[in-house]
Amino acid sequence: MARPQAPRGHGRRRVIDAAVELFAEHGVRGTSLQMIADHLGVTKAAVYYQFHAKEDIVLAVLEEALEEMAAFVTAAESESSPDAAATAALRGLVDLMVSHRKAVAALMRDPEVERIMAAHADLESLVRRLATLLLGPSPDLRRRIAVSVVGAGVAQAGIDPLLADVDDESLRAELLRLAPAMLARS
Amino acid sequence: MARPQAPRGHGRRRVIDAAVELFAEHGVRGTSLQMIADHLGVTKAAVYYQFHAKEDIVLAVLEEALEEMAAFVTAAESESSPDAAATAALRGLVDLMVSHRKAVAALMRDPEVERIMAAHADLESLVRRLATLLLGPSPDLRRRIAVSVVGAGVAQAGIDPLLADVDDESLRAELLRLAPAMLARS
DNA sequence: GTCTATAGATAGATAGAC
DNA sequence: GTCTATCTATCTATAGAC
Numbered sequence: 403m404a405r406p407q408a409p410r411g412h413g414r415r416r417v418i419d420a421a422v423e424l425f426a427e428h429g430v431r432g433t434s435l436q437m438i439a440d441h442l443g444v445t446k447a448a449v450y451y452q453f454h455a456k457e458d459i460v461l462a463v464l465e466e467a468l469e470e471m472a473a474f475v476t477a478a479e480s481e482s483s484p485d486a487a488a489t490a491a492l493r494g495l496v497d498l499m500v501s502h503r504k505a506v507a508a509l510m511r512d513p514e515v516e517r518i519m520a521a522h523a524d525l526e527s528l529v530r531r532l533a534t535l536l537l538g539p540s541p542d543l544r545r546r547i548a549v550s551v552v553g554a555g556v557a558q559a560g561i562d563p564l565l566a567d568v569d570d571e572s573l574r575a576e577l578l579r580l581a582p583a584m585l586a587r588s
Numbered sequence: 589m590a591r592p593q594a595p596r597g598h599g600r601r602r603v604i605d606a607a608v609e610l611f612a613e614h615g616v617r618g619t620s621l622q623m624i625a626d627h628l629g630v631t632k633a634a635v636y637y638q639f640h641a642k643e644d645i646v647l648a649v650l651e652e653a654l655e656e657m658a659a660f661v662t663a664a665e666s667e668s669s670p671d672a673a674a675t676a677a678l679r680g681l682v683d684l685m686v687s688h689r690k691a692v693a694a695l696m697r698d699p700e701v702e703r704i705m706a707a708h709a710d711l712e713s714l715v716r717r718l719a720t721l722l723l724g725p726s727p728d729l730r731r732r733i734a735v736s737v738v739g740a741g742v743a744q745a746g747i748d749p750l751l752a753d754v755d756d757e758s759l760r761a762e763l764l765r766l767a768p769a770m771l772a773r774s
Numbered sequence: 775g776t777c778t779a780t781a782g783a784t785a786g787a788t789a790g791a792c
Numbered sequence: 793g794t795c796t797a798t799c800t801a802t803c804t805a806t807a808g809a810c
């Protein structure tokens with residue numbers, strides 16, 4: 403092993419994992435690079451070696467989460483009917499939220515994350531594509547509200563501390579039952 | 589400039605209003621006292637005259653929002669059946685979220701707000717009472733997840749920038765239709 | 775690759791003049 | 793009640809030794 407130190411050359415991975423955990427608890431602005439460094443048992447300068455700026459860490463966390471979203475959004479877009487596309491998108495969303503509960507807690511509705519996303523058109527357009535799929539071809543008010551409620555609800559269920567004891571499979575099963583029913587009646 | 593300040597005697601009100609607006613956009617930690625002061629056209633020291641600490645501003649915003657919640661929670665608790673209580677609580681929640689959309693955006697899931705609330709038992713217990721009402725006497729997994737989804741969904745609908753064009757009355761009507769239906773099937 | 779040391783900016787908060 | 797001035801702490805980020 404030529405690798406000098408740390409549990410491998412996976413410095414970036416360790417920083418990202420620590421960041422997700424701390425972002426989820428304190429928010430992005432509430433998490434200093436010092437906190438990330440302390441969490442890893444290294445110094446701030448060591449973190450700056452992996453990421454040249456705090457924003458780059460947020461971007462790395464964000465891109466990792468959105469990579470999976472890009473996959474199911476693209477797949478859903480090639481469904482034959484708008485209804486099938488919306489259903490596929492909703493299933494993909496539930497899967498993503500359930501399998502990345504901590505990352506969702508770290509990223510959802512953090513003003514700093516929103517600011518950074520707004521500055522990166524490619525990330526924002528992906529979310530818009532997902533919204534378009536869920537809304538369907540001609541969204542009326544009822545549909546728009548239902549999409550908003552379902553989207554936030556699914557995300558919250560994955561985050562909610564009161565549901566922390568619920569295992570991923572049970573949560574996924576319930577959400578896959580509840581969410582489509584909510585959209586169907588809109 | 590004959591007058592020393594705009595609406596005299598309303599210093600606290602003006603600070604609270606400015607804080608809600610800035611908190612909603614930047615989060616609590618992303619809003620400095622300097623930003624609040626600039627928004628009001630005064631200096632930081634002038635803000636500190638009204639509130640001795642930033643946390644006190646957050647508390648003031650929080651207490652104002654929770655005052656209304658205390659009213660409908662107490663009313664719901666005196667309903668005759670658990671079902672009637674849950675329905676009343678849900679209606680109260682929808683009303684609160686729709687009539688205080690900006691304050692909700694400022695407070696919901698801000699890690700700093702959560703920290704401050706956790707330090708004030710009276711504020712936290714109110715939220716717990718609301719959760720108890722919505723969950724009903726013997727909440728199974730399905731019910732717990734539905735409550736989480738509905739609660740977050742209702743809040744999000746009030747906040748969502750994509751629904752900013754929807755007037756309060758239309759939003760309230762749709763939510764009062766959608767939310768109870770979601771709980772009913774759980 | 776990790777460290778010490780530090781720069782430069784800004785945060786929250788206080789004292790005291792007017 | 794609002795100001796100027798300032799304190800202290802902490803933040804992001806960089807430079808350079810090992």
